[in-house]
Amino acid sequence: MAERSCTVDACGNVVSKRTSYIEWEEYFMAIALLSAKRSKDPCTQVGACIVNNDKKIVGIGYNGMPRGCEDDQFSWSKGPMDSLDAKSLYVCHAEVNAVLNKNSSDVKDCTIYVALFPCNECAKVIIQSGIRTVVYLSDEKAEKPKTIAAKKMFDAAGVTYRPYSLRNEKIEINFGDIRCNETRKNLSETPTKCKKEDETKEE
Ligand SMILES: [Zn+2]
Numbered sequence: 001m002a003e004r005s006c007t008v009d010a011c012g013n014v015v016s017k018r019t020s021y022i023e024w025e026e027y028f029m030a031i032a033l034l035s036a037k038r039s040k041d042p043c044t045q046v047g048a049c050i051v052n053n054d055k056k057i058v059g060i061g062y063n064g065m066p067r068g069c070e071d072d073q074f075s076w077s078k079g080p081m082d083s084l085d086a087k088s089l090y091v092c093h094a095e096v097n098a099v100l101n102k103n104s105s106d107v108k109d110c111t112i113y114v115a116l117f118p119c120n121e122c123a124k125v126i127i128q129s130g131i132r133t134v135v136y137l138s139d140e141k142a143e144k145p146k147t148i149a150a151k152k153m154f155d156a157a158g159v160t161y162r163p164y165s166l167r168n169e170k171i172e173i174n175f176g177d178i179r180c181n182e183t184r185k186n187l188s189e190t191p192t193k194c195k196k197e198d199e200t201k202e203e
Pocket of ligand 1: 093094095118119120121122123
């Protein structure tokens with residue numbers, strides 16, 4: 001993340017807003033990616049974050065087994081597809097879970113942020129739930145029939161999709177960092193006269 005400094009007065013008080021905050025789109029995509037870290041899938045961890053027009057998060061999900069289907073009792077194997085051990089028979093995708101986990105009456109006209117372009121099954125749920133926009137980080141399975149079918153359905157249903165434009169390659173979360181991290185060492189602008197100085201002169 002690009003470090004920028006804030007304006008600090010002669011007494012060391014920060015007098016301007018913090019400028020190194022993350023943008024809304026970064027925030028929502030980062031939440032999708034953070035949610036993916038909850039996934040037990042050994043190969044693909046995907047997260048999704050649904051946001052309404054007021055920029056409120058109304059649903060979050062990641063790929064996982066259905067409730068009651070214990071992670072240790074069901075197979076996480078890829079296949080073969082006709083085997084009862086194929087995880088695809090059981091795992092709920094992130095987009096579906098995000099829609100089902102919604103904390104609003106519906107997700108009509110919302111935007112969904114996803115790490116991977118949705119598959120055809122998730123596309124059906126996205127369309128039927130009324131979500132209007134898909135923002136995705138990766139389209140690495142673009143050549144797969146599932147992705148092609150998903151796009152075909154989105155196009156027909158008027159659901160728009162666009163790639164996430166990467167701003168920061170990395171957003172670091174440090175649990176130890178609970179203080180203002182705009183260090184006063186990074187003074188880049190001329191300090192302004194501080195209140196304390198004025199008060200001292202009056203006395
Ligand atoms: Zn899917």
